Amino acid sequence: MGFLRTYNAVIVLIAINGVLAYSMYAVLIAGQLSLAQAAFASIAAYTSALLTIEAGLPFPVVVVIGVSAGAVTALVLGLPILRLRGVFLAIATLGFGEMVRIVALNLEVTGGAQGLRPIPKVVTIWQAYLALALCAWFFWRLRPTRLGLGLAALRADEVAARAMGVDTVRYKLFAFTVSGAMAGLSGVLFSHFTRFIAPGQFGFERAVDALLYAVVGGTAHWVGPFLGAGFLTFLPELQRQLGIEAGWLRPFLNGLILLGVILFVPAGLSGLGRRLGLARRPRPAASAAPARAATPTPTPGSVESVTEAVTQPTDPGVDRRPDTLVRLVGVEKDYGGVRALAEVGLDIRAGEILGLIGPNGAGKTTLVNAITGLTPVTGGSVEVLGTPIRGLPANRVNALGVGRTFQQVKLFDDLTVRENAIVGGHRVTRPTFLRRLVFLPAAARDDRDNAARADRVLARVGLLDRADAPASSLAYGDRRRLEIARALCGQPRLLVLDEPAAGMNHVEAQRLGALVGAIAAEGVTVLLIEHNVRLVMSVCTRVVVLDFGRVIADGDPDEVARHPEVLRAYLGQAAT
Amino acid sequence: MQQVANGVFLGSIYALFAMGYTLVFGVLDLLNLAHSAVFMLGAFIGLQLVVAAGWPLWAAVLGAIAAGGLLGVLIDRVAFAPLRRRADAHFAGLISSIALAIILGAVALGVFGPNSRRFPQGTFPGGRVEFAGASLSVLQLVILVLSVALMLGLDWLVRSSRLGRAMRAVAENPRAARLLGVDVERVTLITFALSSALGAAAGTMFALAFNLIRIEMGLAIELKGLAVIIVGGMGSLPGAMLGGLVLGLAEVFSIARIGSGWRDAVAFGLLFAILLLRPQGLLGRKAVREV
Numbered sequence: 010m011g012f013l014r015t016y017n018a019v020i021v022l023i024a025i026n027g028v029l030a031y032s033m034y035a036v037l038i039a040g041q042l043s044l045a046q047a048a049f050a051s052i053a054a055y056t057s058a059l060l061t062i063e064a065g066l067p068f069p070v071v072v073v074i075g076v077s078a079g080a081v082t083a084l085v086l087g088l089p090i091l092r093l094r095g096v097f098l099a100i101a102t103l104g105f106g107e108m109v110r111i112v113a114l115n116l117e118v119t120g121g122a123q124g125l126r127p128i129p130k131v132v133t134i135w136q137a138y139l140a141l142a143l144c145a146w147f148f149w150r151l152r153p154t155r156l157g158l159g160l161a162a163l164r165a166d167e168v169a170a171r172a173m174g175v176d177t178v179r180y181k182l183f184a185f186t187v188s189g190a191m192a193g194l195s196g197v198l199f200s201h202f203t204r205f206i207a208p209g210q211f212g213f214e215r216a217v218d219a220l221l222y223a224v225v226g227g228t229a230h231w232v233g234p235f236l237g238a239g240f241l242t243f244l245p246e247l248q249r250q251l252g253i254e255a256g257w258l259r260p261f262l263n264g265l266i267l268l269g270v271i272l273f274v275p276a277g278l279s280g281l282g283r284r285l286g287l288a289r290r291p292r293p294a295a296s297a298a299p300a301r302a303a304t305p306t307p308t309p310g311s312v313e314s315v316t317e318a319v320t321q322p323t324d325p326g327v328d329r330r331p332d333t334l335v336r337l338v339g340v341e342k343d344y345g346g347v348r349a350l351a352e353v354g355l356d357i358r359a360g361e362i363l364g365l366i367g368p369n370g371a372g373k374t375t376l377v378n379a380i381t382g383l384t385p386v387t388g389g390s391v392e393v394l395g396t397p398i399r400g401l402p403a404n405r406v407n408a409l410g411v412g413r414t415f416q417q418v419k420l421f422d423d424l425t426v427r428e429n430a431i432v433g434g435h436r437v438t439r440p441t442f443l444r445r446l447v448f449l450p451a452a453a454r455d456d457r458d459n460a461a462r463a464d465r466v467l468a469r470v471g472l473l474d475r476a477d478a479p480a481s482s483l484a485y486g487d488r489r490r491l492e493i494a495r496a497l498c499g500q501p502r503l504l505v506l507d508e509p510a511a512g513m514n515h516v517e518a519q520r521l522g523a524l525v526g527a528i529a530a531e532g533v534t535v536l537l538i539e540h541n542v543r544l545v546m547s548v549c550t551r552v553v554v555l556d557f558g559r560v561i562a563d564g565d566p567d568e569v570a571r572h573p574e575v576l577r578a579y580l581g582q583a584a585t
Numbered sequence: 586m587q588q589v590a591n592g593v594f595l596g597s598i599y600a601l602f603a604m605g606y607t608l609v610f611g612v613l614d615l616l617n618l619a620h621s622a623v624f625m626l627g628a629f630i631g632l633q634l635v636v637a638a639g640w641p642l643w644a645a646v647l648g649a650i651a652a653g654g655l656l657g658v659l660i661d662r663v664a665f666a667p668l669r670r671r672a673d674a675h676f677a678g679l680i681s682s683i684a685l686a687i688i689l690g691a692v693a694l695g696v697f698g699p700n701s702r703r704f705p706q707g708t709f710p711g712g713r714v715e716f717a718g719a720s721l722s723v724l725q726l727v728i729l730v731l732s733v734a735l736m737l738g739l740d741w742l743v744r745s746s747r748l749g750r751a752m753r754a755v756a757e758n759p760r761a762a763r764l765l766g767v768d769v770e771r772v773t774l775i776t777f778a779l780s781s782a783l784g785a786a787a788g789t790m791f792a793l794a795f796n797l798i799r800i801e802m803g804l805a806i807e808l809k810g811l812a813v814i815i816v817g818g819m820g821s822l823p824g825a826m827l828g829g830l831v832l833g834l835a836e837v838f839s840i841a842r843i844g845s846g847w848r849d850a851v852a853f854g855l856l857f858a859i860l861l862l863r864p865q866g867l868l869g870r871k872a873v874r875e876v
Contacts, residue, residue, distance in 0.1 A: 105853065112850070257691045
């Protein structure tokens with residue numbers, strides 16, 4: 010116990026800084042950068058200190074209020090900003106941090122530059138570590154859940170995450186609010202441990218400290234923030250012992266460490282640990298998949314009846330099986346002077362495999378983005394499954410039952426192959442985080458079921474043996490197939506494939522054609538955009554040709570192949 | 586009227602500083618958070634050239650600008666170039682540039698010490714100019730003219746020169762620009778150098794105008810620069826000029842109204858209001874980046 014007493018301050022500070030590190034971790038795992046962690050901590054520190062000094066409230070009550078203050082502040086700040094690109098959050102939070110410091114300097118109740126003292130010292134070593142453990146527990150439970158994987162997907166590729174049905178704005182808001190709450194917690198602990206707070210303690214340097222702890226610790230594993238805070242809180246102590254303590258040395262070292270880690274070890278200390286086999290990533294149901302074979306599996310071969318989607322409760326109950334899945338009327342899209350789509354009228358009927366072809370720049374991808382809600386159109390109307398999608402974000406369009414792949418493969422590279430597929434099932438799965446937080450077995454079962462379902466789809470495209478590999482390690486053709494599997498996991502009613510055969514050889518393309526046929530045979534409507542005309546002609550039931558943003562032909566494959574306009578578009582004027 | 590003159594003067598320095606941010610953001614789609622460190626170092630280098638090396642003021646200003654250009658090269662090479670091929674280059678670039686800013690700040694602290702510095706007396710001429718009821722010192726007037734000239738020069742460069750055309754091509758689509766024979770690496774490097782040269786210029790001018798040089802001056806200007814580019818529109822050069830003007834005037838008038846303690850809060854107020862009402866900024870276009 011002598012050790013605990015001698016180093017009591019450092020040991021408690023490690024926990025307090027660790028909590029602050031977790032608050033940064035909360036936003037980093039969503040791929041966001043916040044520089045307001047110190048500001049949230051400051052708001053909570055002042056609020057709680059004043060409540061303790063002036064109102065004499067008991068400490069637990071003060072903690073709750075302080076944490077809420079941090080969370081609410083983050084929520085209010087995040088609401089208008091998280092809709093925008095990530096860089097705006099960095100800027101706005103940087104500004105907010107400065108703003109809070111100025112307010113604390115200028116108000117009377119905060120004691121201005123003199124600060125606030127004395128605050129009763131009530132935080133014990135055990136309380137500090139209890140708080141730290143709570144934060145760690147939160148993230149330990151989070152990762153394998155639907156929410157945790159959704160956040161990881163958002164961080165890896167925001168556009169793809171949205172197309173898989175992840176409500177990215179809400180997810181970011183969640184992450185940011187959690188980060189505000191945890192920063193608040195660290196602020197309360199700090200003020201009730203050091204007995205004195207002043208605006209200077211919560212300035213830009215403190216915000217950078219939070220970043221430093223979280224980045225050095227690494228986001229690869231939930232233990233990271235604790236490692237980072239531990240190491241960096243102890244470092245100055247070590248310097249003191251060694252007697253190397255110039256005023257500029259500490260920031261210099263901090264900057265150097267931060268730069269080195271972000272450039273060369275982006276996974277941080279916890280990532281290093283994993284590389285050395287010290288920490289295993291929680292693998293959702295890696296081995297549980299076969300064990301759950303008792304769940305009603307559809308006939309072998311078809312692997313998973315994709316039409317099951319129709320009976321899912323998440324479906325909008327407007328029109329059970331409309332004949333027309335997508336209706337475009339007079340759709341126009343302008344890109345500052347360039348007309349990508351001009352008065353496109355198009356119906357996609359249930360059960361068909363519609364091929365969409367056209368020369369480069371004909372507007373095919375723009376059309377796909379208009380249907381999937383990624384690009385708002387400038388004119389006309391787009392109706393998907395009976396719902397007009399004007400102004401609807403991509404995740405809502407996905408929720409209607411639209412799955413897609415991308416012309417340039419957009420996988421979640423730092424997730425495993427299986428996790429990619431699980432995220433694809435976002436639309437048809439239930440949230441599990443809150444239940445897993447309290448160890449309800451049903452939630453873990455749900456996650457296992459989702460993994461099992463993902464495995465069945467992976468088996469179907471022939472990727473099951475790579476399920477635990479990171480998606481980034483896949484070869485090009487496998488990446489394309491994983492994208493299709495990911496979209497299929499959402500059990501879509503309409504599957505949009507944007508040039509799935511690009512870069513594939515003849516044999517691979519043929520196999521792809523067979524897969525598309527099999528998917529359609531299960532009742533999934535397919536929109537296939539391709540340059541490989543032979544593939545389109547062989548699998549599609551109807552073909553639409555786009556040229557310069559206009560539909561120039563529409564009919565069954567043979568008819569279209571003979572259409573004079575099509576020949577002209579593809580072969581030039583002379584061919585007519 | 587005097588207020589307006591002061592506001593315009595202040596705004597011109599803010600704008601000059603913010604041009605550096607917006608140039609890198611507009612061309613390379615990167616936010617360089619080490620820009621504020623260049624501002625601070627520019628001021629110190631200008632001072633050292635006068636005090637320690639005994640250069641005349643005009644040469645010291647030019648020297649600081651040149652040193653700023655070199656710092657820009659350093660920033661690109663150290664903080665951004667290693668990330669070029671990484672999927673998280675944007676995100677990691679924010680962090681690596683913060684890290685480099687901290688390192689540069691620490692170096693400045695080590696070399697120049699924590700105390701604030703001043704130019705020796707008589708470095709610049711006195712005298713005032715009266716114009717339409719406002720009074721500016723000769724120095725202020727020179728700074729104002731120089732800032733505006735630098736900004737217009739940059740704007741002309743980007744709009745009309747061959748280099749500017751290459752920059753705009755890179756801004757539109759780096760991959761296509763490379764295919765068309767633009768040396769993207771070189772354009773990137775030049776963009777950083779130009780941006781930092783402007784940052785250092787703004788730093789020396791700010792130091793001259795207020796005759797106060799401190800390590801913390803970088804941090805203080807950072808928020809203002811970011812507010813300026815948000816107000817004007819991210820990546821828009823005319824927007825940065827307009828934004829600087831708006832911020833300069835807003836600050837001067839609010840100091841008169843609510844006291845100088847709140848002066849630095851004005852920038853955040855403006856920034857947040859614009860993010861709420863018009864996130865693309867006054868002169869910015871809505872993002873048209875596609876998948």
